[in-house]
Amino acid sequence: xxxxxxxxxxxxxxxxxxxxxxxxxxxxxxxxxxxxxxxxxxxxxxxxxxxxxxxxxxxxxxxxxxxxxxxxxxxxxxxxxxxxxxxxxxxxxxxxxxxxxxxxxxxxxxxxxxxxxxxxxxxxxxxxxxxxxxxxxxxxxxxxxxxxxxxxxxxxxxxxxxxxxxxxxxxxxxxxxxxxxxxxxxxxxxxxxxxxxxxxxxxxxxxxxxxxxxxxxxxxxxxxxxxxx
Numbered sequence: 001x002x003x004x005x006x007x008x009x010x011x012x013x014x015x016x017x018x019x020x021x022x023x024x025x026x027x028x029x030x031x032x033x034x035x036x037x038x039x040x041x042x043x044x045x046x047x048x049x050x051x052x053x054x055x056x057x058x059x060x061x062x063x064x065x066x067x068x069x070x071x072x073x074x075x076x077x078x079x080x081x082x083x084x085x086x087x088x089x090x091x092x093x094x095x096x097x098x099x100x101x102x103x104x105x106x107x108x109x110x111x112x113x114x115x116x117x118x119x120x121x122x123x124x125x126x127x128x129x130x131x132x133x134x135x136x137x138x139x140x141x142x143x144x145x146x147x148x149x150x151x152x153x154x155x156x157x158x159x160x161x162x163x164x165x166x167x168x169x170x171x172x173x174x175x176x177x178x179x180x181x182x183x184x185x186x187x188x189x190x191x192x193x194x195x196x197x198x199x200x201x202x203x204x205x206x207x208x209x210x211x212x213x214x215x216x217x218x219x220x221x222x223x224x225x226x227x228x229x
Contacts, residue, residue, distance in 0.1 A: 016040070016041055016042050016043040017041060017042045017043070017064045017065060017130060017131060017134045018042075018043055018045045018061065018062070018063040018064045018065070019036055019042050019043065019044050019045065019063055019064065019065050019066070019067055019130060020044070020045060020046040020047065020048065020054070020057055020058050020061055020063040020065075020066045020067070021033060021036075021044055021046075021047050021048075021067050022047070022048045022049075022050075022051070022053075022054040022057075022066060022067065022068040022069060022072070022077075022080070023049070023068075023069045023072070023096070024049045024050060024069070024072040024073060026049070028119075029047050029049075032044075032067065032096070032126070033047075035123040035126055035127055036126070036127055036130065039127040041127065041130075041131055042065075042127060042130055042131070045061045045063055046058070046060070046061035046063065049072070049073075050072050050073050050074040050075070051068075051072055051074055051075035051076065051077050051079060051080035052074045052075050052080075054066065054068060054080045054084070055080055055083050055084060055087065058084050058087075058088055058091060059087055059088060062088060062091070063091060064091065064092065064134045065091070065092050065093075065094055065130050065133055065134050066081075066084060066091055066092070066093045066094070067094050067096050067130065068080065068081065068093060068094070068095055068096070069095070069096060069097055070095060070097045070099060070104055070107075070108060071097070071098075071099065077095070077097075077108070078107050078108055078110075078111040079111075081093045081095075081108065081111040081112050081113055082111045082112060084112075085111075085112040092114045092133045092134060092136070093111075093112060093113045093114055093115075093133075094113065094114060094115045094116075094117065094129060094130060094133045094139065095108045095113045095115065095116040095117065096117050096118075096119060096121075096126070097116070097117075097118065097119060098118065098119045100118055100141075100143065100144065102217075103217070105140075105144050106217060106220075107220075110220065114133045114136075114137075114138055114139070115129060115132070115133045115138055115139035115140055116139075116140050116141065116144055117129055117139065117140070117141050118141045118143070118144070120141075121141060164206045165203060165206060168189075168199060169199050169202060169203050169206075171189060172185060172189070172196060172199040172200060172203065173203055173215070173219050173224055174219070174224045175188060175189070176200070176212065176215055176216055176219055177216060177219030177220050177222075177224040179216070182196045182197060182200070200212065200215065203215065
């Protein structure tokens with residue numbers, strides 16, 4: 001037996017990792033299945049073409065890892081990730097997406113994904129990532145890792161600064177997190193648009209953030225988008 005064969009045999013010891021593949025493109029799912037099962041460390045125990053279908057399939061198959069795209073018909077992939085985490089605790093989610101958009105990556109992590117790979121990843125990178133996620137290790141495409149780490153550092157360091165916000169500023173921040181425009185916030189709080197803008201500028205200064213997009217991202221990660229009214 002060659003050295004490569006001995007290494008391959010060693011990698012395949014133990015039960016295979018059970019995987020459910022979720023993507024709305026059948027040919028893509030076929031390719032992923034081929035890569036995973038050729039490696040020998042994984043076994044595809046189910047497939048789904050939508051987020052809605054994924055929830056049902058995962059509940060039945062009870063996989064170790066769900067390999068899921070974000071952009072599919074029906075429910076957003078992030079919603080499926082959240083619901084799977086609630087209904088099948090212990091199942092780990094690895095996103096495999098064509099999108100490298102910061103908002104998509106951070107939304108997936110917030111929903112409960114343990115990793116995020118771009119579809120440009122090689123077959124070897126994919127099969128290794130599945131094993132790492134199954135073992136409880138976070139995995140991200142190299143171009144995304146710094147983004148995620150930086151965001152968590154920003155959120156962690158900014159938590160204590162929220163106590164410096166006034167009650168009205170906190171109200172405005174919650175509405176920003178929920179996606180309301182300045183005009184909508186003004187109407188809901190019965191204040192002027194200019195007052196809303198002044199509050200936002202004050203919030204940005206206190207939280208040391210740059211612009212509305214960073215403010216919305218910060219607020220969502222702090223859970224301020226939850227509607228508790």
